[in-house]
Amino acid sequence: MESRSRPVTLRMIADEIGVNVSTVSRVINASDTEARRWASGEVIERIRAVVAERGYQRNPQAASLRTRRSGLVGVLVPRLQDYVLATIYEGIEEAATEQGISTFVTNSLDVPANQIARTEIMLSRRVDGLIFGDAHTGEPFLDELAERGVKFVLVSRRAGNHVSATCDDVMGGRLVAEHLLASGRRDIGILAGQPYASTGIDRTAGIVQACRDAGIDIPPHRIVQGGFDAPGGHEAAAQMIEAGGCPDAIFAANDFAAIGAMGVLRERGISVPDDVAVVGYNDTPLAAELPIPLTTVRSPMHEMGRRGLDLLVALLRGDEVESVRLAPDLVVRASSAAAPSKM
Amino acid sequence: MESRSRPVTLRMIADEIGVNVSTVSRVINASDTEARRWASGEVIERIRAVVAERGYQRNPQAASLRTRRSGLVGVLVPRLQDYVLATIYEGIEEAATEQGISTFVTNSLDVPANQIARTEIMLSRRVDGLIFGDAHTGEPFLDELAERGVKFVLVSRRAGNHVSATCDDVMGGRLVAEHLLASGRRDIGILAGQPYASTGIDRTAGIVQACRDAGIDIPPHRIVQGGFDAPGGHEAAAQMIEAGGCPDAIFAANDFAAIGAMGVLRERGISVPDDVAVVGYNDTPLAAELPIPLTTVRSPMHEMGRRGLDLLVALLRGDEVESVRLAPDLVVRASSAAAPSKM
C-alpha cells in the first residue's frame, strides 16, 4: 500500500545525489540566480531533477520549527454564514494561497469572550498573524493584543487606529442620502446595525451628515440598531414603525436587514417603493433577484479581503503600512424608484 | 517588549523544577490518573503549577514533527459564499475545535482542476485527513485519492461508496412530491441543479419516484439542470418556461435557485402561488422573510458538518465507520399554498 511509504525528505534527495542536505535545502529555497551562490550548475540541475522526479514536498512543520515562522494566519469573523464575511474571507484565502500562506478561519459570533478564546487558540497554533473581521469599537481587546506584540490587521470594520482594509462606509451613506433626497424622499429611517460595528456607525454617520448638509435632520427615533441579518432587520423595522409610523425611505446598513425590513412592510401592507423606498448595503447577489429588486450600495468585499491579507504580510515583513479605504458605489433598482407625487 | 520573549518550552519548565523534559511531557499529556504512572503526586502537582503559572503552550509544529500527526484537516467546498456550505463548514469547524483539531477551508468552485490542486496544497500542509463538500459523481479523483491511502470523508454530497455524512435527499424529494400532489398540483417542473452533484440528483430522483408512484410521470422537458444559485435558478426556470410553458409547480433543488425562479415568474407576471407553487430546499433563513415566504425542505446542515468531522476522526483513529444519512423535513409556507380551483 502506497500510503505506508513515508514522504520523501531532504536527506533522501541528498543521499541519492551524494551531496549534503544543506546544499539541497539552499538550492531549493533560492531563486534561480541565487542558487548559483551555493552549488554548481550541474549539481543544481541534478537536485532539481531528483526533487521533481521523487515529488519532494517540504515538511512545513519541520521548517516552522526551525524558522519560527509557520506560514499560517488566523482569521476571525462574526459569522461565515454571513455572505459578506464569507466573501471577504474568500478574498483573504485567495490572496493567501497565492503567497503560499494557509489560513484558519473561525466564527466569533461577535461575542467578546469568543473573540478572546478563539484568538488564543489561533496563537497556540503559532499563527504568524491574525485578521479580524469582527472588531468592536470601544473594546480594549485589540489594544491589549497589539501591546503584546501580536501582529494583526482588520477587515470590514475599522477600530482605533489599527491597520485596516475597509470600505468607505461614510461615503456609502452619503451616496444613499443623495439618491433618496434626489428622488423626493424626506423622512428617512435608518436600520443602523450593531452599535459596536464601525460599518453601521459609519454608514449611519454618512447618511445623517449628508442629510444635514441638505438641511434635513434625521431625528433619533428614526435610527434604530439591530442585527445585520434578516431577523434583525425585521425586528428593527417593526420597532421603528411602531414608534413613529412608517418613514418614506428606509436605509438598512445591510442587504439582509433590508430584506427583513421588506418582510415587515409586506406584512403591514405597505408598498415598496410607492409608500417607502428601501435601500440596502453590499449588493448581495440576491438583491437583484428579489421580487422587488433592491437598491443597494456595492462594496468591494472580495478586494477588501485581498488587501487585508496583503497588509498583513507587509506588516509581518516589517514594512510600514497604512490602512486602505475602498470606494463603494450605488446600484439603483426598483425598491427606491421615485415615489408617485403625493396628492 | 513582551513580544520579544520567546514562548516557554518544556525544557524551561523542566529546568525550573529540576526534572527531565520527558517527565514533564508525559505528565502534561496523560490523564489525571494515568500521570501517576510517570511521576509522584508531588512532582505532578509542581509541574501542573508551573505550567499554569508560566502559561506554557505546546508547540504544535514540534509535536507534529515528532508524532507525524498534524491535528489539521483540510476542507474543500464548492464555495463558501454559498450559505449551505458555509453552514456545513460551521458545523465542521465547531466539532473540530472541540476535538482540538484545526481546519483549513478552501473553495474549489466545483471545477475538477481546482479540486486536485487544492487537495495537493492541503496534503503538502500535511493534513491528517480531508473533508470534501464538493464531490462529483463520476469523477475518478476521489477513488484515486483513496487508492493513495489518503483519509477523507464526504459531506453534503455522496459519491461512490466513500464514507459520507449527507441529508437523505431522496426522502426530501418525496416529501415535496407528496405535498404538491396533495395540494392539487399535477404539472411539476424541476430545477435539478448540477448534474454532477448527488444532492440535485437524489432530490430529483425522490420527487420523480414519488410522482410515478402516484401515477404521474414527469416528462424530460420538465427537468432542467443549472447552478445552485439565484442566477442559475433564474436561467433554468426561464429555459423551462420557454420550452414548455409554465408548470403549476416548480421544485428547485436549492432555495437560492428558487429565488432566481421567482424572479423569472415576477418578470413574466406569473403569480405565486396562484399560478405556480414554488418549493425550495435547505430552509435558508431568507426563505421565511421573502415577500412570498418560501416552502422548503429543511436539511440539517450544521449537524451534517459535525457528523462529517466525527466520521473523519473515527476514520483516522482506525475505526470502522459507516456513512450517515440525516432526515430532512418539509416546511410549508405561502409559496405553495393550494391553487384556487381552476375554472
Next chain:
DNA sequence: GCACTTGCGGCAAACGTTTGTGTAAAGCAT
C-alpha cells in the same frame, strides 16, 4: 613567490517534542 578573494559545498547545531529504553531506589516476599 605571496596573500587574497571567490566558488562550491560539507559539518553540525539548533528548533521543541515524543517515546523506547535504562536504572536507581524502594517495597515485598522468601
Next chain:
DNA sequence: ATGCTTTACACAAACGTTTGCCGCAAGTGC
C-alpha cells in the same frame, strides 16, 4: 540477606528543516 517486582524518574534518539561557520580548491592581483 537474596531475589523480584514496582515506582519514579533520567537519557538520548529521533522527527525534517534551516543556517552559521568552516574548508578546500582554483583563480586573481601584485
